[in-house]
Amino acid sequence: MEAGMTLRPMLPMVLVILMALAMVALLGLARWRMRGLEAEPGARAAWWRRAGMAALVIAIIAGPSVRASEAITVSNVEIYMLVDRTGSMAAEDWAGDPPEGVENPTATRLDGVRADMASIRQAFPSARYSIIALDSAAAVELPLTTDVDAVDSWVGSLTQEITARSSGSSLETALPQLSQLLAQSHEANPQNIRLVYILSDGEATDGGLAAQEAQSQGWNWQAMAPVVDGGAVLGYGTAEGGQMRSYDGSPATGEHTNADYIPDDQSGQPGISVIDEAALEALAQDLGLEYFHRTGGPDDDAPESFTDLDIQAVLSDGRVAKGSRHYLVWPLALVLSGLLIWELVDLARADRRLRLILRPRRQA
Structure with a gap:
């Protein structure tokens, strides 16, 4: 000071x-x-x-x-979470604990997402949060807010997308929305800290259409990097993969139920989703973030590894600290x-x- x-x-x-x-x-x-x-x-x-x-x-x-x-305070931290809730995120290859009282106690990737989102929220209780949900489309489901109860409510109600509406997707589907949010934030409050957390299995099922469209409009992950001060790319799933329960929006279907598995389009047999770590690692490199593989097993890094933040280190890029x-x-x-x-x-x-x-x- x-x-x-x-x-x-x-x-x-x-x-x-x-x-x-x-x-x-x-x-x-x-x-x-x-x-x-x-x-x-x-x-x-x-x-x-x-x-x-x-x-x-x-x-x-x-x-x-x-x-x-003064050094910038936690209340000046903005956290943007891009959450993949496509059908593949319901794959049953999460080694962590499932929620209690469910019909089928087989844990899914979304269980890991919920746990990690809760850890992020607990690590930054005074931050402002924005959540972008990704399925066949991308939408800002929680505008930037300090209402942590709203964050908890969103995490608690997180479900996979309805199977019949799935038409393929990739992380690039959310690239325009996230880029615009970060650009607007940087223009309005350049002194603030912006953290980006991307929670996904990295699997692209749209044949590269979203990536081509984003590129044609001038959007790319590298261009976003200068306004990203920290965060992480969190990858869910295993190389062996897992099957996903179908979901029609009713409580009797989807993860933790005995609903039918989502079939493979070609074979008709239960489809298997495999994590695409190469895509997630490339994304992390483009954004200047660290990649963490999340399996729910004992070899996973503790949540503190991607939630601890050195405020002074973030400010070392020469930005003017907030005055009072x-x-x-x-x-x-x-x-x-x-x-x-x-x-x-x-x-x-x-x-x-x-x-x-x-x-x-x-x-x-």
């Missing part, structure tokens, strides 16, 4: 100056009237005390403040309070003396 004392008047400076001149005039008049007269005991001390009180009032109104340049000014009046107010107490005690004593003087006259 770099700090320097400055004045930040609580009132217009002209009024502060006029008040100061008025107090000086009144104090000068009181001092002049004391000259040549026998002042009461303590009168001169009272004058100095009141002069000090007047000076302190003017000093407080003048608004001494500390101008500080803080009033520094409490020492003056403390001294003023002491003088006011002294003044009240002195007035009480003077009132008592006056009562003692007047009492014999009233009795007479």
Whole structure:
């Protein structure tokens, strides 16, 4: 923190100056009237005390403040989560624990996504969050918000896409939306920290159409990298792959049920989804992020490995740290309070003396 004392008047400076001149005039008049007269005991001390009180009032109104340049706080962190919820994310090859009380206790990739999203949310309780959901299309389902309850609610209600509506997809489907969100954020608040978390199995099922369309419109992951300060690419699934339950939107279908498996288009047998780590690693490299393979097994990195953030390291790119000014009046107010107490005690004593003087006259 770099700090320097400055004045930040609580009132217009002209009024502060006029008040100061008025107090000086009144104090000068009181001092002049004391000259040549026998002042009461303590009168001169009272004058100095009141002069000090007047000076302190003017000093407080003048608004001494500390101008500080502070490290950016967690509340200036924006977290963008791109969540893949295509049918392949319901593949039953997650080694972690499934939720309790389900019909079929076979864990899915989405169980891992929910757990990791909860870890990210817990690591940044004061951050602002935005969630982009990816299936056959991409949509911003949670605009940037500090409402962590809304984040928790979204995570708790996360499901795979309805199988009948699936028409193929890839991560590039969400590239335009995410790029626009980050660009708008950087333009509005360049000092903020933007973290991007991409949670997916990397499997592309659209024949490269989304990638071609994004490229034709000038969108690419590398161009996004300069406005991304951190985050991670989290990849779910295994090389052996897993089968996925079909989902029609009803509670009796989808993951953790005994619904039919989604068939392969060519063989008609239950399809198997395999993670595409090469695509995910390439994406992480393009964004300048680290890639983490998530299986739910004991070899997985702890969530802290992708949620710990060194704020100072992020700011080392030369951006200006957020500035602020803080009033520094409490020492003056403390001294003023002491003088006011002294003044009240002195007035009480003077009132008592006056009562003692007047009492014999009233009795007479």
